[in-house]
Amino acid sequence: MGNNKLLGKVAIVSGGARGMGASEAALFNSEGAKVVITDILDEDGKLKAKEISPDGSSCVFMHHDVTNKDNWAAVVAATIELFGQVDVLVNNAGVFEFGGIVDTTLDQWNRTISINQTGVFLGMQAVAAHMSGRKTGSIVNISSVAGMTASPGFIAYGASKWAVRGMTKSVAKELAAFGVRVNSIHPGIIDTVMLQTFEQAGDGIRDAIRQRIPMGREADPIEVARLALYLACEDSSYSTGSEFVVDGGFMP
Numbered sequence: 001m002g003n004n005k006l007l008g009k010v011a012i013v014s015g016g017a018r019g020m021g022a023s024e025a026a027l028f029n030s031e032g033a034k035v036v037i038t039d040i041l042d043e044d045g046k047l048k049a050k051e052i053s054p055d056g057s058s059c060v061f062m063h064h065d066v067t068n069k070d071n072w073a074a075v076v077a078a079t080i081e082l083f084g085q086v087d088v089l090v091n092n093a094g095v096f097e098f099g100g101i102v103d104t105t106l107d108q109w110n111r112t113i114s115i116n117q118t119g120v121f122l123g124m125q126a127v128a129a130h131m132s133g134r135k136t137g138s139i140v141n142i143s144s145v146a147g148m149t150a151s152p153g154f155i156a157y158g159a160s161k162w163a164v165r166g167m168t169k170s171v172a173k174e175l176a177a178f179g180v181r182v183n184s185i186h187p188g189i190i191d192t193v194m195l196q197t198f199e200q201a202g203d204g205i206r207d208a209i210r211q212r213i214p215m216g217r218e219a220d221p222i223e224v225a226r227l228a229l230y231l232a233c234e235d236s237s238y239s240t241g242s243e244f245v246v247d248g249g250f251m252p
């Protein structure tokens with residue numbers, strides 16, 4: 001059992017059907033929050049929500065494509081109808097693809113930017129007026145160490161994650177006076193399905209990257225979720241517009 005750090009709060013976690021988002025949803029719920037998991041993966045999302053709250057009273061799944069403005073409006077409206085308010089938004093949904101400046105196609109670029117960057121913009125926009133009106137709220141945007149360092153070989157992903165970092169600081173300054181905090185998390189190498197992309201890119205790449213982590217291992221998603229909980233709850237009451245790294249010492 002948790003410490004009720006989110007008792008009475010309502011959270012939306014995008015891309016929460018699996019990986020870090022699923023871990024955040026479960027942790028937030030164990031801390032007393034009502035949680036809405038959203039994703040394009042309907043089966044995984046429904047299973048995860050049922051695992052967290054078998055009777056659906058404190059965690060539900062909603063189908064949601066973060067690139068779609070109408071989907072965002074529907075998810076926020078349905079959350080308010082069901083649970084009364086939105087206190088926390090974790091913009092977690094994201095995709096990773098290899099591709100350097102020479103070989104990245106415009107389609108690949110547009111897909112990554114629309115999910116990782118525009119998705120976060122639309123998410124913040126969808127809750128900003130509601131949270132500001134209630135004079136309370138925490139938005140947690142999942143960027144990456146790739147949003148703080150140069151990343152050869154994935155131009156679109158790097159651009160999208162630097163943008164998340166920049167948008168976070170910008171919106172934090174805009175909403176601070178309304179009691180809404182906005183921070184970014186910068187994970188290093190976390191053991192989720194996303195990392196399988198590394199394996200597909202070539203034998204030994206994942207091992208080679210792991211060897212560059214000073215702590216010598218990838219993280220479990222819960223190690224990121226705990227940081228997301230800190231930012232979601234009042235423990236981080238004086239932090240906004242800040243960047244929080246969780247990377248086992250990976251960053252230079």
Ligand SMILES: NC(=O)c1ccc[n+]([C@@H]2O[C@H](COP(=O)([O-])OP(=O)(O)OC[C@H]3O[C@@H](n4cnc5c(N)ncnc54)[C@H](O)[C@@H]3O)[C@@H](O)[C@H]2O)c1
Pocket residue numbers: 014015016017018019020021038039040041064065066067092093094095096115142143144145186187188189190191192193194195
């Ligand atoms: N795994 C890592 O090492 C790592 C490192 C740094 C940052 N991140 C970031 O963490 C976040 C979570 O990634 P993860 O590692 O848990 O990967 P994951 O692939 O397991 O989870 C990402 C989730 O986002 C969902 N998603 C993708 N496109 C979507 C869309 N258009 N609308 C709604 N949902 C969508 C996926 O279906 C999936 O459930 C991502 O933003 C990712 O970029 C991951």
